[in-house]
Amino acid sequence: MKKICIAALAALALQVNAAEDCSKVACSSGSRVVAKGGPVDIYYGCESPAQAEYVNFVVLMIGILVATKGTSNISQATGEPDLAGDNKVLLDRLRAKANVATVGEAIAHCARVQKNALATVFDAGSGSSVMRIGDPPPKRAYWLPKDAVQPAN
Numbered sequence: 666m667k668k669i670c671i672a673a674l675a676a677l678a679l680q681v682n683a684a685e686d687c688s689k690v691a692c693s694s695g696s697r698v699v700a701k702g703g704p705v706d707i708y709y710g711c712e713s714p715a716q717a718e719y720v721n722f723v724v725l726m727i728g729i730l731v732a733t734k735g736t737s738n739i740s741q742a743t744g745e746p747d748l749a750g751d752n753k754v755l756l757d758r759l760r761a762k763a764n765v766a767t768v769g770e771a772i773a774h775c776a777r778v779q780k781n782a783l784a785t786v787f788d789a790g791s792g793s794s795v796m797r798i799g800d801p802p803p804k805r806a807y808w809l810p811k812d813a814v815q816p817a818n
Contacts, residue, residue, distance in 0.1 A: 687816070688794065689812075692796065692814065698816055699814065699815060706813070707724050710775060715759070718763070718795055719768075723746065723768050726752065727739075743760070743767045744768035784800055784814070785798065794812075796808070
């Protein structure tokens with residue numbers, strides 16, 4: 666019962682936070698955005714789009730496995746969750762695209778994004794699931810999943 670409640674709460678939190686993110690509404694270059702976050706939302710901004718896709722996919726899958734199964738088997742070799750089928754194929758493809766051997770290697774080029782951090786869109790990532798944001802002049806610009814940010818009001 667506890668696992669079902671955790672999974673339901675996680676799904677509800679994802680639905681609440683998914684309302685107006687930049688994967689659903691236009692967040693064009695130059696616009697102001699705010700990083701989302703919450704108890705179940707952990708996002709990493711990375712130096713490259715490929716690293717951002719890979720690291721955030723791993724974090725998402727670990728969260729889903731913990732919420733639904735109460736645990737996640739983590740590979741000692743790669744630091745990745747034990748996946749199968751299409752998810753494993755996607756994970757392998759994202760790791761290769763990021764040109765890394767482990768999650769640790771990729772996350773070394775990333776930083777955890779603070780909830781409610783304001784930023785400017787530098788590259789809206791047309792046709793991509795990630796976008797490049799930061800503060801002008803760029804103290805630090807990073808790639809982040811579009812569903813991790815929403816337009817600033």
